[in-house]
Amino acid sequence: MTKNRPKLTIGVTGLNAIDSPGPGVAVIRGLREAESFDCRIIGLSYESLEPGIYMHHLVDKTYQIPYPSAGTEALMQRLQYIQQKEKMDVIIPNFDAELFSFMRLSGTLRSMGINTFLPENEQFEARQKVNLYNFGKEHGISVPPAKVIYTLGEAQNIDKDFDWPLVVKGKYYDASLAYNPEQVRSAFNKISAKWGLPIIIQKFIHGSEYNVTGLGDGQGNTLAAVPMRKQYITDKGKAWGGISIADEKAIELTRHFVKASRWRGPFELELMMDKEGQYHLLEINPRMPAWIYLAVGVGQNIPEAVARLAMGWPVKPFEHYEVGKMFVRYSWDMIVDISEFETISTQGEL
Amino acid sequence: MKIKSNIAISDNGFVFNPVTGESFTANPTGLEIMNQMRRGASAPQIVETLCNMFQVEPTQAERDLQDFIEMMRQYHLLTYDEE
Amino acid sequence: MPTRKIYERPVIKKLEGNMPNKFGMRSAHEPTQSIEGHAVKDLINEFGSPLFVISEKKLRKNYRNARQAFQTRYPKVQFAWSYKTNYLDAVCNIYHQEGSWAEVVSGFEYDKAIRNGVPGSKIIFNGPDKTDSDLRKAITNNSLIHIDHLDELYMLQDIARESKMRPRVAIRVNMDTGVYPMWDRFGFNYENGQAWDALNKIMFSGLMDLVGLHTHIGTFMLSPNAYAVAASKLAHLAQSLLNKYNHEIKYIDIGGGFASKNTLKGSYLPGSDVSPSIHDFAEAIASALMNSDYRPKTPPVLVIESGRALIDDAAWLLGTVLANKRLSDGRRATILDIGVNTLFTAFWYDHLITPAQPITSYTEDTALYGPLCMNIDVVRENVNLPLLNRGDHVVVHHVGAYNMTQWLQFITLRPNVLLIDEEGGKHLIRRAESLDTITSQEIMPAHLAHFDL
Known part of the structure; x- marks a missing residue:
């Protein structure tokens, strides 16, 4: 040292x-x-x-x-x-x-x-669940079609626009799958009681989930990007094990996202890959994920870079990371x- | 009634019940009352001490003491067998 | 005898996960011991409890700040004081002294504005409730009548035809600005063409002067952008009038509804953090108008009917703790002499409430109840407060809007309202009600005058 x-x-x-x-x-x-x-x-x-x-x-x-x-x-x-x-x-x-x-x-x-x-206010707002669909449309990023609703009445003929099942999401947290109008009603009531209105109805994408954590410099440049595939998911939907993967498509999407939004700060993208191999952006988390140490472990110390950027010190973009490294979480x-x-x-x- | 003998009360008002594992905090007035109870003071004696220590009327001190003891009872910090 | 220490009620509380701890919350409880230089205790001793206190200094400051926010961004701006927000004469006259017109929504408010000396031509008459005689009076006084529905439009045509007078009118337009709920019960809808139809009817009739366009998109709005949408839709209507009739309107009235710094129930973050400033609203509205496709020879006056954002933080409600008690589950409850009868806005805000005497860092969770013997009388369902004793005073913040108009004469009487002028002088501007205030309106039939018990 x-x-x-x-x-x-x-x-x-x-x-x-x-x-x-x-x-x-x-x-x-x-x-x-x-x-x-x-x-x-x-x-x-x-x-x-x-x-x-x-x-x-x-x-x-x-x-x-x-x-x-x-x-x-x-x-x-x-x-x-x-x-x-x-x-x-x-x-x-x-x-x-x-x-x-x-x-x-x-x-x-x-x-x-x-x-x-930290992110700029505008970016922070654009990534909010209620705005994400428009954000995707504006920047040519595929985001599952979504409808923002305030009353159950608006969900009445929801199957005109969406196939079953569909995802019912809260404004900040919570999501559940609904296979019929009855389940939409029950999810609407449960989630709105906890997180308030509106509720977001989103198209359900069959496929497998991938995540990317990265870092944008606020000028449109991607300084870091590490894609990960969850290997084990807890009943709370959290990754308990995951593996770094070499996925050019996911990295490309990440670069495009950073460039389009001129994202400033660390972030995590939640992606879903459908049967045709196309990525859909489900969520943008405006911070580092809990599995950020995997990025450190494969050669991209994003926390260090964030501290350096905060200090106004130069940060060289990370070019490489080790593929095929896993994290296995444990309790202690x-x-x-x-x-x-x-x-x-x-x-x-x- | 008395404070259960196994209840630990520290100088800064932290209260720990080793049987249930629950912990509590009390403010200085509450701490004073618990210390008085530990020394075996009766309710009228505690009221008198409070009135000597603080700017408070006996009626108010008595009412507040009653409420405080009620809360201790709800938190299962008191015992009655030695009464 | 040694000097006795300040007394604080004894408390013990259980340490639990996900409970805010006192250190985190400490700073939320700076006591409010005085208001505009007057000790809360002295004010209550002199004027009783509860007591509304209004700061003239703050009212004028808020108004000037708002006026500046709009005037620096748009050439011609006119404020109209929203009477329903607070129609105490003294309050209205402060705004009128500052140059504000009057915006009223009933015959009663209209008469109050006239009584205050507002020239008829500077009164904007809004709302769905205007009687035949209200309208005749408003036409005679040359007031600005904002038409709410077709029935009113036809009524105005009839009066105009019969009286040979030309009413000065605008229509109220409702529209989708991307916010929920959409206020479509007032005025004519933009998207489905109702508004354009109504404008055509007015122009064809030739009986009225179409002088303005009005909208009021909602209440406690947190999105400046919604106003930008509203302003550009009104500008588009104005341009359509110019194209079709070569008619220029004189003003665009964007209404009010700007949020104050109060915290709406159910909001996670406090209003002091999330409510946009008046500058944000001004920027959105002014730039939407300037960038719109409306190209008249004379730019229209921008009329602002803001009430709440100008007055909410300029008034406080002082009160007293009546009692402390324990609910069946051990929760603390504190009973105040302030209830939903005086603090009507407790129905939709989590009001900031601070003690009026020195406190320590110890706090407890408590429900705050009002004095009414009614289950609905809840000031705060659950609030973390320093330890209050019977007789202690509390200060409720941001109460200037809607409380002194929506308060209820229910179970008990309404309290004094005090104005503190710019030099700190105290003026009682509304006397507390007495039994006589209420009974003087009552009439006893002779056969009910006596009874034996």
């Missing part, structure tokens, strides 16, 4: 490495393995039981921060307190729900010495003294 590397203090969220994991711990592993800098990691947690809080070999210090629903003012006050003590250089947010707040605060954060590398029971839980619960930091 080279000496005299700069040292960065980096705040990371998403420490919930649970069965439906946040990406934070994987991101931190990438940062720890960065060749171009050393780092001190500040964990930013929402709850007292996020496993990352207790992983002291990865996280140097953790602070609780307010939920996005408390508003940016509350978040700012907390970050000011943390910044006084920690002098963070970079924050890497890893939750969809918090991105809005960090994007909004990015200017103020910069004036406090905290750098970020840490032994933690209750005094640590007590400290994070009563003091809000550990």
